[in-house]
Amino acid sequence: MTRDIRMTCTRYSLFIALLASIYSGQPMAENASLALPAQRILGSQPGTAHLPQPLSRSIISGDRLNNANAGAHISESLQQVPGLLALDRQNHAQDLQISSRGFGARASFGVRGVRLSQDGIPLTMPDGQGQPALFDLDNLQRLEVLRGPLASLYGNASGGIIQAFSAEPPLFPTLDNRSAAGSDGLWRSRLRYGAQYGDLNLSTNLSRLESDGYRDHSRVRRDTGNLRLGWDIDELSSLTLLVNSLDQPDTQDPLGLSASELRADRRQSVAASRLFNTRKSVRHQQAGLNYQRQVHNADQLTFMLYGGTRDVQQFLGFPGDNQQRPDGSLRPGSGGVIELDRSFHGGELGWERQTLLFNQPLQLAAGLTLDHQGEQRRGFVNLRGSKGELRRNEYNRVDxxxxxxxxxxxxxxxWELTAGLRHSRITFDSDDRYIADTSDDSGQLRFRRSSPALGLSWQWTPQLNLYGALGQGFETPTFQELAYRPEGTGLNLALKPARSTNAELGLRWQHQHGQLDLALFESRVRDEIIPGEPQAGTDRSTFTNAARSQRRGIELQLQQQLDHGFSSHLAWTWLDARFQRYRRADGSDLGGRQLPGIPRQLLYAELQWQAAGSGFTSALELQHMSRRYATDDNRADTPGHRLLHWRAAHRQQIGNWRLEPFVRINNLTDRHYVGSLIVNAANQRYYEPAPGRQWLAGVGLEYQWR
Structure with missing residues (x-):
């Protein structure tokens, strides 16, 4: 332990010495912010969209955020981003599936491998699990998606970054409502108010979503509330308060279908979902505070604090009373009802300076981040939809x-050189408080990792930028992935963090009427975290490590303004993701097999027309996804599909009122396809079918006091 302390002190001393040696330089003449806090690294401020930075960066803003959709999921907008797979599972109990260049594709619920944040406040928990339902979709100004080696500078589980930025309130008090109804009993309505009062600005909204769901046993009701309060303290400092609330009670879970069940009735729920009344309730509250101050002409300080609580109760599709050992004997199970009582908090102190190095402009950003998560986990027997006997009780902590x-x-x-280093120390502790099974399953895991990244960009011409980047990243298992072993109870302490080495080459070409982005990338991963064998006697997933895997791909994004009010957008991804070395516990060698859940090709294409001066827009959207495998051995799969969507909207200003009716039809050709996969699912229930043709119609109404 003493040696570890000495090594840590040495690292920190070198770090401080480096800062001190550079701090003595002269301030820069330019005022182009590098970015603070850490959740906004690498030019995420407004007006920095075209800086020559060595990373892939996609920005969605303006009308592209709405696209005449329900505003129910962030996946509605993320379809437009290359390299990113964002799937609506038609199952609100399990949230979205989001992966970036294949990172995070293993997730059967929540988001792994991709970090989420809004206005500098993390929506990813300290253990690396993200909650996309927490995004404030009703007050968005823009979404930014970062991919590539430099994303590792965000720390644990940063295979990609999705950042949301709220819009500034309007100058005059404004009240608006947006409501929509659609297929399968879908209804969503939001009420929003925003205004500026001198140095104070206020934005707040409330929304409700209700749906019967495409499949049986998939009803949902979700209430959200968000508050953003900003204060311009003086010319040099500002303070922003963010409050988010989510209440989603008794959301039904239809579970995945097997191939035979899918063929028989794609809208059915499995028998276990009805027998055990599978469902999930979530209540989440979170608040964050951002303070920024310009100390001198060349220095800026940022202080961020956040914290909240999250309560979850989930009824699974099995009793969870006993587990069968390989020899046929029984061992007490961990329960088929999960209750999580979580609290979390954290903070970050950041510093930024603009100076000179060898008489050339230099920008520095440095900081310290602390995060904590504490969680009481209980497991109860599922008595056909009712909570039974206690079978698990532990307190888990992540620091x-x-x-x-x-x-x-x-x-x-x-030329521009970007370099960074992030050193992370993450500790998982579990305190077993259930002694009825006569075993103590307490344990601890500690991970330390330094993540360097380096990028170089060259502005060949004013319109063309070339860049390259290298970086190393890592991803610890989340507590949900550590929670269960293939056999027995307690944490899966054998699970290792995944380590990646990433490289990228790219170009960005801008001209008067459009932009083209092209990136070639490769990632090599050691100890890839993947779903393993289900826990004995249950449908519960456990996780294991694959020795080596590799991802190689190409991303292309093209935006073009055409004549006569037409514009086009194209996002294409080719990704070859496969195991290089992986031998399963049964001895089978899966080296060379494709990683499950990841399509080889992904395409989004759009042609939009906007009538000059009328406020009317209409668009056709094409989506293509190639074959995906559902298992590590590639024996189960789902074929590729192509979908065609249409949307239209009309915006009209009448005095202080603004009216915007809209309509959307998804899957115009009424194609049957599988929307998402549950990788390596128990009982071969891999498939989550997507709906055929669906309609959506709504209207936005806004009034402004002038």
């Missing part, structure tokens, strides 16, 4: 400490 440094230097007029 994360990160120290980071990022710099951008312009050694010559058209």
């Amino acid at each position: 994360s400490r990160d120290l980071w440094l990022i710099s951008r230097w312009q050694p010559a007029a058209r």
